[in-house]
Amino acid sequence: MKRSKSWLPLLWINLLAFLSGANWIIFGKEDHLHSGRMVLLEAAQYDPRSLMQGDYMALTYPVCNEIDAQIEAAARGEGQVVLRVDADNVGHFRRLHAAESLAADEILLHYRIRWGRANKVRVAAEEFFFQEGLATEFARASYAELRVTAAGRTLLVGLRDDQRRRIGEKPK
8 A cells, every 4th residue: 555645745835934934034133233223232241151052251231230220120021221322332321211202322222021030131132152262352341242223122243342342353
């Protein structure tokens, strides 16, 4: 008795759906990378090495403490704050966003507070992975370089030192 290969079209449909979804996500991140505004946020670091993951920098953002001080202790969910961006592209907390229009030197920054994270405010990626053996170079990091959309969504693209020079970039 011959077996039917009726599962083969279903396999191809699922593969096509998976690859389409993955490409959609990649396209969105590429668009975010190229169209987002470059903003630097002050960053503090801790725990620069993991045996399972390799070299990485775990980051905290002091702006999260300022946001936390302004919202209710029991607040959970998402919201937006307004940052003032100075001439060096460094973002500074100004206020919670209340649907008011922004000044020319202001941008939105999206934040979220997750359940089970002790009401920890998050504004951007908290881990930055780098090539093995560069831990001492990345230990100088003082700023996180972000690409920020008009809606305040962030994408961590690099780290910078206290002089705002990109770390890990080869001189030209």
